[in-house]
Amino acid sequence: MAESVTAAAEDRFARYPSLQERVVLVTGGGSGIGASLVEHFAHQGAKVAFLDIAREASEALAAGLAGEVRHTPLFLPCDIREIAALQRAIGEAAERLGPVGVLVNNAARDDRHTWAEVTPEYWDEMMAVNLRHHFFAIQAVAPGMKALGGGSIINLSSISWLIPSTGLPAYVAAKAAIVGLTRTMAHELGDSNIRVNAVLPGGVLTERQQRLWRTPEYDRKILNSQCIHRDLLPEDVARLVLFLAADDSSAITNQTHVIDAGWI
Numbered sequence: 009m010a011e012s013v014t015a016a017a018e019d020r021f022a023r024y025p026s027l028q029e030r031v032v033l034v035t036g037g038g039s040g041i042g043a044s045l046v047e048h049f050a051h052q053g054a055k056v057a058f059l060d061i062a063r064e065a066s067e068a069l070a071a072g073l074a075g076e077v078r079h080t081p082l083f084l085p086c087d088i089r090e091i092a093a094l095q096r097a098i099g100e101a102a103e104r105l106g107p108v109g110v111l112v113n114n115a116a117r118d119d120r121h122t123w124a125e126v127t128p129e130y131w132d133e134m135m136a137v138n139l140r141h142h143f144f145a146i147q148a149v150a151p152g153m154k155a156l157g158g159g160s161i162i163n164l165s166s167i168s169w170l171i172p173s174t175g176l177p178a179y180v181a182a183k184a185a186i187v188g189l190t191r192t193m194a195h196e197l198g199d200s201n202i203r204v205n206a207v208l209p210g211g212v213l214t215e216r217q218q219r220l221w222r223t224p225e226y227d228r229k230i231l232n233s234q235c236i237h238r239d240l241l242p243e244d245v246a247r248l249v250l251f252l253a254a255d256d257s258s259a260i261t262n263q264t265h266v267i268d269a270g271w272i
């Protein structure tokens with residue numbers, strides 16, 4: 009299972025001076041990969057705000073980091089399916105911490121569904137939780153990033169649309185669309201020195217994956233499909249996102265970055 013950012017890990021992995029004091033907004037930061045992102049950015053000295061509907065887990069995450077990091081992450085309860093609420097929360101984050109320099113669009117819900125039973129209402133719900141908020145969060149942070157002279161936006165897609173995956177077509181379609189959104193917004197915002205990249209994880213061992221989908225057979229299938237036969241952990245993804253957020257990657261935009269231990 010994922011480990012928190014220990015002192016040993018801080019010695020072993022990269023530090024990014026450009027992330028110190030930077031305002032970072034993470035959607036779905038209360039658990040899974042998002043929680044690891046919150047933790048990793050906070051340990052870099054960034055001012056982190058995160059949005060989530062899971063109050064208990066999010067409050068526990070912020071409380072656990074209080075005193076351990078320079079800036080305790082700011083948890084803002086928000087259902088990212090409600091665009092007005094999303095816009096209000098992003099506005100509040102900027103008011104309290106300053107203009108957002110890094111946006112990580114991470115929130116999602118990979119519910120399984122049978123293609124023949126999908127209704128228009130269910131399809132819209134899956135787009136609302138997996139795709140629509142990416143665009144509106146970008147729209148909300150872009151003016152502040154322009155005023156800052158630039159920014160970095162990282163959209164969490166998935167390899168699910170590149171491997172033969174079945175049983176969740178609406179989720180897979182949303183994750184593919186995120187790459188298209190990434191590429192057009194990289195062109196829309198490039199003049200303002202705002203970079204937009206997509207990250208495509210493989211099978212990452214999170215609490216939700218373990219609770220709902222991972223079985224010994226599925227674990228074996230994943231490990232056998234990968235070139236490197238070890239579990240992919242939330243912190244593996246977080247360290248890639250740190251790099252894409254930092255000025256070290258200032259010439260990288262409009263790209264998809266696969267992190268899957270060699271599955272595809």
Ligand SMILES: NC(=O)c1ccc[n+]([C@@H]2O[C@H](COP(=O)([O-])OP(=O)(O)OC[C@H]3O[C@@H](n4cnc5c(N)ncnc54)[C@H](O)[C@@H]3O)[C@@H](O)[C@H]2O)c1
Nearest residue numbers: 036038039040041060061062087088114116164166211212
């Ligand atoms: N875990 C994997 O194997 C995997 C693989 C490929 C891609 N991804 C992508 O990585 C990202 C993170 O995935 P994860 O596995 O950590 O997911 P997760 O389900 O563990 O965490 C998602 C977080 O988003 C929050 N969230 C869900 N609906 C919300 C809503 N309506 N409003 C606000 N917050 C909401 C949840 O409460 C949770 O904290 C997602 O975009 C996912 O598609 C994950």
